[in-house]
Amino acid sequence: MPDTATFPGPGASNAAWRAFLHGLPGVDAVGLQERAARLGTRSIKESAKGFAIDTAISMIDLTTLEGADTPGRVRALCAKAAGPEPTDRSVPRAAAVCVYPDLVGTAVEALRGTGVAVASVATAFPSGRAPLEAKLVDTRAAVAAGAAEIDMVIDRGAFLAGDYLAVFEEIAAIREACGDAHLKVILETGELVTYDNIRRACWLAMLAGADFVKTSTGKVAVNATPANTLLLLLAVRDFLAATGRQVGVKAAGGIRTSKDAVKYLVLVNETVGPAWLTPRWFRLGASSLLNDLLMQRHKLRTGSYSGPDYVTVD
Structure with missing residues (x-):
């Protein structure tokens, strides 16, 4: 664990x-992947499955990030986030709805009084290729419209070129522009090439003020994996021990089934402990996962799977 003096x-x-970043301990890639795979084989007791499913639902950032998004689609998604199963009030609400900045106002209005947060991707999502001034305008506009969370993407080009100072300064500037809104920093782990780079980017983001570190945009070939999520969990654990500041983790992209979600919850529990099993410290970025969780929840409660019209089509 790095010394704070350094x-x-x-x-x-x-x-x-x-x-500093190249002085961090190297990542044992084989060991990391083996541990992630081993944890992924752990089963949970039947009595705990309901808790796991409800916990996963409460951690979802229900997301729509398409060029064809409309106010109507966003309002429908907000209704689903606030009441995933309208006939069963015991189903937890989702953690947040994530939209583009121009649709934040629509989401805020639709979610008012529900307790579901509005998140917005900013900073030239998903590429991150824009001048800092444009990214700051994007961020401030989303916050002014009511976004409580900002999901920013780092400049992977600058990072891979070794311009760590530029990446740090950009994250710090966006953090300041967020004001009271939480900042989730998307590392886009699938484009960082090595696990060592992922660890370095994670520490860089945390030291720049990230409230969350996030695996991916969901827009590239490799998004969240058990191994890269485990690496982020190890980093935030070490950061908390070194600084006393807790940083959340968000796994995003490619998590589609209840079985997948439970594997990620096991990773959290076994790496950073049960205190992290809350939407305050762990999120799942997903668009199709909620439907499978609802169907598995129904199966646990009734003993049978629901029909094809049981959940809405997103």
């Missing part, structure tokens, strides 16, 4: 950032 801060040179 942490670079605002004003540190690119050389200082390189020395």
